[in-house]
Amino acid sequence: MYDIVVIGGGAVGTAVARELSRYKLRIALLEKEEELAFGVSKSNSGIIHPGTQNAPHSLKGRLCVQGNQLVRSISRELGVDFKEVGELIVAFTLEDIARLKQIQLDAQALGVGGLQLVDRSWLWENEPNLSHKIIAALYAPTAGIISPYRWTYDLSENARRNGVEIFTRTRVDRITRAGDHFEISAAGQTYACRYLVNCAGLFADEIAAMLGIRDFTIKPRKGEEFLLDKKRQNLTNHLIFPLPSPASKGTLVIITSDGNPMIGPTAEDTDDKSDVSTSEAGLRKVITSVKRLVPAIDERDIIAYFAGARPVAGDDFIIRHEYAAAGCITVAGIQSPGLTASPAIALYVVELLRKHGLVLRRKLFFHRYRKKTVHLFSAGFDRAQRLIRKDPSYGDIVCRCEMVSAKEIREAIQRGARTLDGIKFRTRCQAGRCHGSFCTSRVMKILAEETRAPLTAISKRGPGSALVVGDRAQEPPGGAAQEGGQP
Amino acid sequence: MKKRDLVIVGGGPAGMAAALTAHKEGVRDILLLERDQYLGGILNQCIHTGFGISYFKEILTGPEYAGRFVHRIRNTPAIEISLKSFVVHLTKDKVLTYITPGRMEVVQARALIMATGCREKTREMVHIPGTRPAGIFSAGLAQKLINIEGLLPGKAVVIVGSGDIGLIMARRFILEGAQVKAVIEIQKTSRGLKRNIVQCVQDFDIPLYFNHKIACIHGKDRVEKVTVCRVDDAFNEVDDSRFEIACDTVLVSVGLIPENELIEMAGVAIDHRTNSPISDAVNATSVPGIFVCGNSFKVYDLADSVTADSELCGRMAAIYLSRR
Numbered sequence: 076m077y078d079i080v081v082i083g084g085g086a087v088g089t090a091v092a093r094e095l096s097r098y099k100l101r102i103a104l105l106e107k108e109e110e111l112a113f114g115v116s117k118s119n120s121g122i123i124h125p126g127t128q129n130a131p132h133s134l135k136g137r138l139c140v141q142g143n144q145l146v147r148s149i150s151r152e153l154g155v156d157f158k159e160v161g162e163l164i165v166a167f168t169l170e171d172i173a174r175l176k177q178i179q180l181d182a183q184a185l186g187v188g189g190l191q192l193v194d195r196s197w198l199w200e201n202e203p204n205l206s207h208k209i210i211a212a213l214y215a216p217t218a219g220i221i222s223p224y225r226w227t228y229d230l231s232e233n234a235r236r237n238g239v240e241i242f243t244r245t246r247v248d249r250i251t252r253a254g255d256h257f258e259i260s261a262a263g264q265t266y267a268c269r270y271l272v273n274c275a276g277l278f279a280d281e282i283a284a285m286l287g288i289r290d291f292t293i294k295p296r297k298g299e300e301f302l303l304d305k306k307r308q309n310l311t312n313h314l315i316f317p318l319p320s321p322a323s324k325g326t327l328v329i330i331t332s333d334g335n336p337m338i339g340p341t342a343e344d345t346d347d348k349s350d351v352s353t354s355e356a357g358l359r360k361v362i363t364s365v366k367r368l369v370p371a372i373d374e375r376d377i378i379a380y381f382a383g384a385r386p387v388a389g390d391d392f393i394i395r396h397e398y399a400a401a402g403c404i405t406v407a408g409i410q411s412p413g414l415t416a417s418p419a420i421a422l423y424v425v426e427l428l429r430k431h432g433l434v435l436r437r438k439l440f441f442h443r444y445r446k447k448t449v450h451l452f453s454a455g456f457d458r459a460q461r462l463i464r465k466d467p468s469y470g471d472i473v474c475r476c477e478m479v480s481a482k483e484i485r486e487a488i489q490r491g492a493r494t495l496d497g498i499k500f501r502t503r504c505q506a507g508r509c510h511g512s513f514c515t516s517r518v519m520k521i522l523a524e525e526t527r528a529p530l531t532a533i534s535k536r537g538p539g540s541a542l543v544v545g546d547r548a549q550e551p552p553g554g555a556a557q558e559g560g561q562p
Numbered sequence: 563m564k565k566r567d568l569v570i571v572g573g574g575p576a577g578m579a580a581a582l583t584a585h586k587e588g589v590r591d592i593l594l595l596e597r598d599q600y601l602g603g604i605l606n607q608c609i610h611t612g613f614g615i616s617y618f619k620e621i622l623t624g625p626e627y628a629g630r631f632v633h634r635i636r637n638t639p640a641i642e643i644s645l646k647s648f649v650v651h652l653t654k655d656k657v658l659t660y661i662t663p664g665r666m667e668v669v670q671a672r673a674l675i676m677a678t679g680c681r682e683k684t685r686e687m688v689h690i691p692g693t694r695p696a697g698i699f700s701a702g703l704a705q706k707l708i709n710i711e712g713l714l715p716g717k718a719v720v721i722v723g724s725g726d727i728g729l730i731m732a733r734r735f736i737l738e739g740a741q742v743k744a745v746i747e748i749q750k751t752s753r754g755l756k757r758n759i760v761q762c763v764q765d766f767d768i769p770l771y772f773n774h775k776i777a778c779i780h781g782k783d784r785v786e787k788v789t790v791c792r793v794d795d796a797f798n799e800v801d802d803s804r805f806e807i808a809c810d811t812v813l814v815s816v817g818l819i820p821e822n823e824l825i826e827m828a829g830v831a832i833d834h835r836t837n838s839p840i841s842d843a844v845n846a847t848s849v850p851g852i853f854v855c856g857n858s859f860k861v862y863d864l865a866d867s868v869t870a871d872s873e874l875c876g877r878m879a880a881i882y883l884s885r886r
C-alpha cells in the first residue's frame with residue numbers, strides 16, 4: 076500500500092513527488108510514456124516567467140511568482156542551469172505604452188519585483204537587434220530560462236534517490252475506491268494508495284472522469300516553435316515579448332538554455348490531444364510576428380521545430396481536493412506558466428494533502444543535493460581537458476554539432492534514458508544542425524550495448540517508433556527481409 | 563604550443579588530395595586530422611560504382627576510389643595522419659584545438675586547409691510540415707545504416723529529392739527488398755546524373771513526380787503516410803492536387819551544404835546563402851593562409867572534381883608557405 080500515488084511524470088508530477096519525498100511516506104509515480112518528460116513538459120518555451128501577463132488575483136499568477144523564486148534554489152540544489160536573462164514586453168505605439176503600464180500594475184499586485192519601463196535609448200543600448208519601430212518596453216529582470224527536460228529529469232532523479240518509486244510505461248486505465256483507499260490499475264498491475272495526485276497534464280480530465288469527476292475538460296491549445304542555429308546565439312540578450320493576447324503571451328523571441336534562439340509559439344485550439352504536428356501556416360505566422368520584433372531573424376537559420384499542446388481548462392489552474400473522491404488532489408489546466416509554477420504547485424499540493432489528513436513527518440535524511448551532470452559543450456577548455464584525461468570516453472565525440480561525448484550518452488542511459496529522444500533531451504545529442512544525420516547510428520549502437528537490446532528494438536520514443544525494421548546480422552543467410560509485416 | 567607548416571582538417575578525398583599535392587610541391591611538415599577512425603570520409607559508405615571515371619579513367623566504387631589515395635598517403639611519411647582527432651576550435655591565427663583519445667591538443671598552423679566536406683540539408687531546413695515520428699532519415703544516414711551497419715531502415719519508402727544521393731538510395735532500398743513508393747521532386751527536372759535516373763529509378767519502375775512536394779508527413783510513432791501535392795512555378799501548392807502515399811519511411815535528400823562552422827567561428831567571411839566562404843579565388847578565404855577545398859568549399863557532383871579542386875588547393879597552400 077502506497078501512501079501516495081502521483082499520476083503523470085511531467086514537470087508538475089516530478090516536482091510534487093520530489094517535494095513529498097522529504098517526508099516519511101511511501102510514494103509511487105506512474106507515467107504512461109516510455110520515459111518521463113515526454114508530455115507537455117518536453118515541448119515548451121523553457122521560460123521561467125516573472126509573473127507578468129497574469130490576472131492579478133489568479134492562482135497561476137501567484138504560483139508563477141512563487142515558482143520563479145523556488146526554481147532558483149531548487150535548480151542550485153539539483154545542478155540544473157538556470158539563467159536570469161530578463162524579458163522585455165515591447166510597445167510600438169502610445170496606446171501600447173498605456174497597456175504596458177496596466178501590465179506593470181497587475182504584475183506589481185502579484186508581487187513581481189524589479190519592473191521598469193525602459194525607453195528607446197535603453198533599448199538601443201541593451202538590445203540592438205530590436206526593431207527600431209519599438210518605442211518602449213516593460214523590462215522584467217527576473218525572467219529566466221531553464222531546460223524543461225533537464226529540470227524534470229533531475230527532479231525525478233532526486234525524488235528517486237529519496238525513495239520515490241517511479242514506473243514508466245505504466246498507463247493508468249482504471250481507478251476504483253476500495254473502502255479507505257484507491258486501487259489504481261495500470262499496465263496490468265494494481266497500485267493501492269490512500270492519496271492520489273492527478274498530474275496527468277492533457278489527460279487530467281480523463282483521470283478525473285475515472286473517479287466520476289466530470290466538471291472540467293481539458294482543451295488542447297497547440298503551440299508551434301522553431302529553433303534557430305546556435306550560431307545565432309547572440310540574436311537577443313533578453314526574452315522578447317509582444318503585448319499579450321487573450322489566448323497567449325504572444326509569439327516570442329526566446330533564448331534557450333542550450334544556446335539556440337527559438338521563435339514561437341503559436342496558439343491554436345485543437346480537438347486532438349495527440350496533435351503535435353507543425354504546419355506551413357504556423358511557420359508563416361511565427362516568422363511574420365517575430366520579424367516585427369527582431370527584423371534580423373532569418374528563416375534559413377531554422378534547424379528544428381516542434382509543437383506542444385497546452386492543457387487548457389478555463390483561464391486558471393485547477394488545483395483542489397476532490398470531496399467527491401476524498402484523498403484525491405486534482406492538478407489540472409496547467410498551461411503556461413506551468414513549468415515556472417511547478418515547484419510552487421508542489422508546495423500547494425502538499426499543503427492541500429496536509430489539510431485533508433495526510434500526516435507529514437520529515438525524514439531524518441533528505442538528500443537535497445544532486446551531483447551536477449557534466450556537459451562537455453559547456454565545460455570550457457581546462458575542465459574539458461581534465462575530464463578527457465581522467466576518462467578518455469569524454470574525448471570520444473559522438474555528436475559533432477553539439478559536441479556530445481560517448482561518456483555523456485552512456486551516463487544518460489545509466490540515469491534512465493531508454494530512447495533516442497530521451498538521450499537527446501538529456502544530452503543534446505542529435506539536436507543540432509545535422510539533426511542526427513551523422514550520429515544516429517552510433518547512438519543506436521551505444522544504447523543497444525548499454526541496455527543489451529537488439530538494434531531493431533531501439534526506438535525514437537518507445538513502442539511503435541523503432542528506428543529500423545531489419546538487421547542483416549540477425550538474419551539467416553538468404554535474407555528474410557521480404558517477409559514479415561507490411562507497414 | 564606545437565607549430566606545423568600545414569595542417570589539413572578532414573581525411574576524405576579532398577583532404578587526402580590536398581595533402582598529397584602539397585607534399586609533391588615541397589611541403590614537408592603536414593598534419594592531417596580526421597575525426598573518424600578511418601580515412602576516406604563519406605566515400606566509405608558509397609559502395610556503388612561511378613567513381614574515378616575522369617580521374618583514373620576507370621569505374622570504381624567509393625571505397626576503392628578512396629583506397630587509392632589512402633595507399634598513397636600511407637606511403638608518404640612526411641604526412642602525419644592523426645585519426646580520431648576532432649577539431650573543436652579554431653582561431654583567425656590558425657590555432658586549432660582538437661580532441662584525440664585521452665587528451666586535447668593545441669596546434670598552430672602556418673597554413674591551414676579545411677576539407678571538412680558537407681552535411682545534408684534536413685527536413686527542418688526545407689520546412690516539411692507534419693508530425694515528427696521515427697522513420698524520417700536523411701539519405702546519407704539511411705545509406706550508412708544499410709551499407710555500414712547492415713540495418714534496414716524501412717520497407718516502404720518515399721524519397722524527397724531527386725539528386726544523386728536520393729536516386730542511388732532508391733535503388734539501394736529496392737536491392738534490399740524494400741519498396742520505393744515514389745521519388746518526389748519539387749523542381750521541373752532532376753539535379754541528378756542522367757545515368758542515375760535511368761539505372762536507379764526508371765529501370766525499377768519507380769514513380770518519379772516532378773513539380774511535386776510533400777505537403778505533410780503523418781504518423782504518431784512511426785511514419786504512416788505522406789500527403790503529396792503538385793506545385794506551381796513559385797513552388798506553391800496547386801489546389802485540389804493532393805494525394806496520399808502510404809509508407810513507413812521518408813528519405814530526405816534535398817541537397818548538401820558545406821560544413822564551415824569552424825572557420826566561421828574563426829571569423830572567416832561566410833556567404834550565409836550557400837554556407838561557402840566568401841573569397842575572390844577558388845579555395846581561398848578572407849583570411850590569408852586559411853584555404854578550403856572539396857565539398858566544404860562548394861558542393862561538387864563528383865568525387866573526381868573534388869580531387870581536382872583539392873589538388874589545386876594543395877598547390878596554393880604550398881605556394882603560400884614558400885612565399886613566407
Ligand SMILES: Cc1cc2nc3c(=O)[nH]c(=O)nc-3n(C[C@H](O)[C@H](O)[C@H](O)COP(=O)(O)OP(=O)(O)OC[C@H]3O[C@@H](n4cnc5c(N)ncnc54)[C@H](O)[C@@H]3O)c2cc1C
Pocket residue numbers: 082083084085086087088105106107108111112113114115116117118119120121122123124245246247248274275276277278279282297298299300340382383384385409410411412413414415416
Ligand atoms: C508551446 C508551449 C510553450 C510553453 N512555454 C512555457 C514556458 O515558457 N514557461 C512555462 O512556465 N510554461 C510553459 N508552458 C507550459 C508548460 O509546458 C506546462 O504547464 C507544463 O509542462 C505542464 O507540466 P505537467 O507535468 O502538468 O504536464 P505533462 O508534462 O504533460 O505531464 C503529464 C504526464 O502525465 C502522463 N499521463 C497522462 N495520462 C496518464 C495516465 N493515464 N497514466 C499515466 N500517466 C499519464 C503524460 O504522459 C505526461 O507525461 C508551455 C506550454 C506549451 C505547450
